[in-house]
Amino acid sequence: MYGVWTPEQVGTAEEPVLARTPEGALMRRAAYGAAQVAMRMLTERAGGVTGRRVVVLVGAGNNGGDGLWAGAYLSRRGVRVTAVLLSPDRAHPAGLEALRSWSARIVTDPDDAVPAVERAHLVLDAIVGTSARGGLRAPAPRLVGATEAAGVPILAIDTPSGVDPRTGTVPEATDDGPAAVTAAETVTFGARKPVHVLARDRCGPVSFVDIGLGPELSEPPITVLEAADVGAAWPVPGPGDDKYTQGVVGVAAGSATYPGAAVLASGAACLATSGMVRYAGSAADEVRAAWPEVVATDHVADAGRVQAWAVGPGLGTGDDGAATLRHVLDAGVPVLADADAVTLLGAHADLRTQAARVPTLVTPHAGEFARLVADLDDPPDPAPDRVDAARRAAAALGVTVLLKGNATVVAAPDGRVLVHPAGSSWLATAGSGDVLSGIAGALLAAGLEPFRAAGAAAFVHARAADLGAGTPGTPGAPLPASHVQAGIPDAIRTVRAAALTTTGAGR
Numbered sequence: 001m002y003g004v005w006t007p008e009q010v011g012t013a014e015e016p017v018l019a020r021t022p023e024g025a026l027m028r029r030a031a032y033g034a035a036q037v038a039m040r041m042l043t044e045r046a047g048g049v050t051g052r053r054v055v056v057l058v059g060a061g062n063n064g065g066d067g068l069w070a071g072a073y074l075s076r077r078g079v080r081v082t083a084v085l086l087s088p089d090r091a092h093p094a095g096l097e098a099l100r101s102w103s104a105r106i107v108t109d110p111d112d113a114v115p116a117v118e119r120a121h122l123v124l125d126a127i128v129g130t131s132a133r134g135g136l137r138a139p140a141p142r143l144v145g146a147t148e149a150a151g152v153p154i155l156a157i158d159t160p161s162g163v164d165p166r167t168g169t170v171p172e173a174t175d176d177g178p179a180a181v182t183a184a185e186t187v188t189f190g191a192r193k194p195v196h197v198l199a200r201d202r203c204g205p206v207s208f209v210d211i212g213l214g215p216e217l218s219e220p221p222i223t224v225l226e227a228a229d230v231g232a233a234w235p236v237p238g239p240g241d242d243k244y245t246q247g248v249v250g251v252a253a254g255s256a257t258y259p260g261a262a263v264l265a266s267g268a269a270c271l272a273t274s275g276m277v278r279y280a281g282s283a284a285d286e287v288r289a290a291w292p293e294v295v296a297t298d299h300v301a302d303a304g305r306v307q308a309w310a311v312g313p314g315l316g317t318g319d320d321g322a323a324t325l326r327h328v329l330d331a332g333v334p335v336l337a338d339a340d341a342v343t344l345l346g347a348h349a350d351l352r353t354q355a356a357r358v359p360t361l362v363t364p365h366a367g368e369f370a371r372l373v374a375d376l377d378d379p380p381d382p383a384p385d386r387v388d389a390a391r392r393a394a395a396a397l398g399v400t401v402l403l404k405g406n407a408t409v410v411a412a413p414d415g416r417v418l419v420h421p422a423g424s425s426w427l428a429t430a431g432s433g434d435v436l437s438g439i440a441g442a443l444l445a446a447g448l449e450p451f452r453a454a455g456a457a458a459f460v461h462a463r464a465a466d467l468g469a470g471t472p473g474t475p476g477a478p479l480p481a482s483h484v485q486a487g488i489p490d491a492i493r494t495v496r497a498a499a500l501t502t503t504g505a506g507r
């Protein structure tokens with residue numbers, strides 16, 4: 001597990017460290033770490049370091065200072081560095097002096113900078129960091145556009161410039177070029193910031209350089225689970241367990257029109273944990289045919305006892321669906337509410353009141369989220385801040401909210417937030433949400449609290465898609481939701497193996 005801190009929190013943590021270290025030491029630590037990453041990238045992509053060409057795009061503040069110092073370290077290692085000063089009057093003085101002492105080339109005219117970026121092996125984006133506001137400013141869009149057009153990789157220093165460091169949002173591109181950098185890799189310092197988990201597609205892989213802020217950082221407002229955390233928490237049977245002791249999950253999903261949702265959710269529940277899965281609904285025949293181990297009935301009232309309900313996929317939003325949701329919320333056990341159940345919660349205040357009384361996990365995509373919060377005073381809007389919107393919705397509704405997307409945001413009513421940045425976008429396929437419902441419902445039944453169940457389910461769900469799409473590191477191919485479901489066991493095996501390696505847990 002690792003934490004993510006806002007730029008303001010990082011700034012506060014920096015102050016005492018700056019006060020007790022020699023002037024400029026922190027920046028030099030950061031820049032040295034950035035230079036190491038740049039050299040690794042040059043070795044991997046250009047076959048070596050000495051004599052390779054690096055262009056540093058240098059902005060007005062300390063981010064530009066990092067870039068200038070990194071350029072100086074690279075020059076010392078024989079790299080041919082060109083620094084492009086985007087705000088020549090405001091370039092970091094000490095960094096500029098360091099770079100000059102290595103006789104690096106310094107350019108201020110964008111017309112000279114374009115051919116330099118086009119011929120570079122690597123471009124360092126030191127345009128703007130944590131103080132960024134809005135998209136790239138001229139002449140940066142032209143230079144970033146030329147870099148991208150030439151296929152030259154960009155290493156973002158701290159944050160990809162133009163992307164909001166707090167929310168990961170990106171303004172529209174203009175006629176001048178892109179509004180933000182799309183980095184091949186990012187190197188960050190001191191603490192990870194929200195952009196690194198909310199806009200993974202803009203950051204690429206993120207390297208972390210420790211500059212000694214750790215002791216000064218407060219509790220992180222956002223955490224990110226790693227494979228070992230998920231593996232250690234994954235419920236597995238012990239010698240004393242039987243099919244009931246591990247928690248029975250009930251799935252109330254699907255309809256005559258949408259039996260597939262029931263099959264996907266029930267099967268995912270079967271694969272996620274041992275024990276037992278009950279199904280209640282009009283797709284009982286289809287569920288039994290696909291998953292003979294499921295105990296299926298037509299109505300929730302006949303389903304028997306469960307330790308958690310997963311309700312909603314393909315349920316319908318009419319009176320029958322509302323009655324089913326009312327029934328499961330009355331059962332006094334944790335509830336996973338997805339798809340149509342989310343829409344029903346948005347439409348019925350009494351159901352929302354019921355949901356707040358039991359441990360409830362609600363898993364909307366963007367459209368369902370809008371419906372879920374529509375009746376609230378001052379409804380939270382995920383644009384531009386998805387974390388804030390999920391946190392406010394969870395607090396207002398008294399339920400845990402999992403907001404779907406490339407980065408999944410999980411917010412608990414007590415203010416905790418967890419983000420799972422997907423490694424790919426293969427999950428953007430019909431029915432994959434139904435698979436997530438089954439996994440999360442099974443974890444609730446096994447006794448994980450909604451926040452942890454949501455985080456672990458999102459992780460394994462995304463891992464199942466990645467593994468199903470192809471061998472890690474290879475291009476991969478699209479896969480349907482039924483194959484995501486089929487990938488659950490492999491995904492669980494990998495997270496449990498990670499737990500075993502790092503902690504000895506996950507037996």
Ligand SMILES: NC(=O)C1=CN([C@@H]2O[C@H](COP(=O)(O)OP(=O)(O)OC[C@H]3O[C@@H](n4cnc5c(N)ncnc54)[C@H](OP(=O)(O)O)[C@@H]3O)[C@@H](O)[C@H]2O)[C@@H](O)CC1
Pocket residue numbers: 014018026027028030031059060061062063064066127128129130131132133134135136137157158159162189211
């Ligand atoms: N503190 C430390 O010791 C350490 C700090 N570190 C480094 O410092 C970085 C933060 O530095 P910082 O606070 O100086 O601001 P920074 O992000 O460089 O922006 C500078 C100015 O740019 C402008 N600007 C705003 N938006 C813009 C845009 N879209 N496009 C173009 N320009 C834009 C805006 O000025 P404006 O013109 O709006 O007044 C803003 O004030 C941090 O990310 C890390 O890299 C590390 O070395 C570790 C030690």
Ligand SMILES: Nc1ncnc2c1ncn2[C@@H]1O[C@H](COP(=O)(O)OP(=O)(O)O)[C@@H](O)[C@H]1O
Pocket residue numbers: 339365403404405406407408422424425426427428429430431432433434435436461
């Ligand atoms: N671009 C994307 N990248 C990664 N994951 C995505 C992307 N788009 C959607 N997902 C994930 O795929 C799932 C889709 O769920 P949902 O929208 O409910 O689909 P369905 O209703 O078809 O089952 C969610 O887990 C979501 O986080």
Ligand SMILES: [K+]
Pocket residue numbers: 063125126127128129156157158159160161
């Ligand atoms: K940057």
